[in-house]
Amino acid sequence: MSHGAELQEMVGLSKLNTLCVSATAKYYIDVESLDDLHNALALAQKKGHQTLVLGSGSNLVFAGDFDGLVIRMRIAARYWEQVDDTGATLVLGAGENWHDAVLYAAGAGYRGIENLALIPGTAGAAPVQNIGAYGVELCDTLISVTALDRESNELVCLDNSECGFAYRDSLFKRSPGRYIISEVRLRLSRTKPLQLGYRDLEEYLGDTASQDMDPLTVAEAVMAVRRRKLPDPEMIPNAGSFFKNPIVPSEKFDELQTRYPQVVGYPQNATVKLAAAWLIDQCGWKGYRNGKVGVHNRQALVLINHSGGTGADILELASEIRESVQERFGVALEMEPGVVGG
Numbered sequence: 001m002s003h004g005a006e007l008q009e010m011v012g013l014s015k016l017n018t019l020c021v022s023a024t025a026k027y028y029i030d031v032e033s034l035d036d037l038h039n040a041l042a043l044a045q046k047k048g049h050q051t052l053v054l055g056s057g058s059n060l061v062f063a064g065d066f067d068g069l070v071i072r073m074r075i076a077a078r079y080w081e082q083v084d085d086t087g088a089t090l091v092l093g094a095g096e097n098w099h100d101a102v103l104y105a106a107g108a109g110y111r112g113i114e115n116l117a118l119i120p121g122t123a124g125a126a127p128v129q130n131i132g133a134y135g136v137e138l139c140d141t142l143i144s145v146t147a148l149d150r151e152s153n154e155l156v157c158l159d160n161s162e163c164g165f166a167y168r169d170s171l172f173k174r175s176p177g178r179y180i181i182s183e184v185r186l187r188l189s190r191t192k193p194l195q196l197g198y199r200d201l202e203e204y205l206g207d208t209a210s211q212d213m214d215p216l217t218v219a220e221a222v223m224a225v226r227r228r229k230l231p232d233p234e235m236i237p238n239a240g241s242f243f244k245n246p247i248v249p250s251e252k253f254d255e256l257q258t259r260y261p262q263v264v265g266y267p268q269n270a271t272v273k274l275a276a277a278w279l280i281d282q283c284g285w286k287g288y289r290n291g292k293v294g295v296h297n298r299q300a301l302v303l304i305n306h307s308g309g310t311g312a313d314i315l316e317l318a319s320e321i322r323e324s325v326q327e328r329f330g331v332a333l334e335m336e337p338g339v340v341g342g
């Protein structure tokens with residue numbers, strides 16, 4: 001195993017999840033290579049420990065301690081492949097910081113992921129929930145994912161169509177624990193159109209919006225827009241959007257619109273994606289605080305751990321929010337982060 005890969009016991013996880021919830025891992029190991037990963041899994045199997053692969057903990061809630069082996073994914077790699085006149089393939093190790101990769105790619109003049117600036121987390125976690133923002137999703141540029149398939153114990157390369165991507169969803173999310181992502185490949189371009197049409201971004205750019213913009217300038221605009229509404233997890237512990245925007249049949253949207261003409265929804269074929277933030281906001285939750293945990297005062301979709309809240313406190317607040325939205329609008333909200341431990 002490499003230098004970092006030493007087994008530790010009873011490791012506190014509060015700094016390893018962006019909600020800063022206290023939890024303890026019975027065993028913990030950093031992995032920096034595929035060899036480290038194989039060794040960690042072999043150890044877990046020998047000792048009968050359950051495992052949890054952790055990136056930077058930006059999309060999960062620890063409901064309690066983890067009574068097994070936490071494997072912190074730290075495989076580092078960042079390089080270009082197949083560079084030609086119009087584009088290049090960016091290869092990222094699973095442990096790479098996502099936002100750093102965005103700045104690296106945009107700084108080199110490549111388009112494709114600039115709208116995904118400032119999304120917390122690692123490159124390896126990005127395909128799991130198919131990260132998306134400002135009209136762009138990871139699946140728009142992803143070519144393939146390399147992952148260890150724990151059913152066959154083999155390294156597999158899954159191309160985009162095999163990853164089963166949908167809105168905040170993927171094969172990896174639907175088969176929890178089966179795949180451990182080690183590498184992602186993205187096809188970036190020097191020429192593809194910039195996506196500048198998302199309302200907040202369009203308003204921010206105003207007359208400066210142009211297809212000639214440098215992708216780094218777009219990334220910087222996205223960062224400014226995000227900072228206006230979304231709390232920085234380094235300062236205010238949170239896990240980003242806590243619920244998915246629910247997708248409902250058009251008839252349901254029509255019925256809601258009759259009762260609430262201001263309801264926010266984005267039509268897609270015979271369905272409408274509702275703005276969960278609007279529904280939660282209308283139920284009066286924005287800025288709510290019950291001492292330890294609360295709802296962000298500028299984005300109702302974001303739950304905050306103000307001071308010493310536990311995972312259970314966060315989950316209890318989430319369930320109160322779900323109940324009130326269900327009762328008032330008849331719409332079920334689905335949580336975005338995964339729940340582990342406890």
Ligand code: EPU
Nearest residue numbers: 133134240241243244245264275277278281298299300301
């Ligand atoms: N709105 C409210 N109240 C609020 C916030 C928003 O009524 O407190 C309304 C706004 O007026 C707006 C609508 O809700 O019309 C949508 O809000 P916003 O544009 O902020 O986007 P969102 O749908 O709430 C999604 C993603 C974010 C992503 C933004 C920008 C999901 C679950 N969330 O939020 O992703 O940054 O769009 O593309 O799809 C994340 O996944 O962690 C995340 C932050």
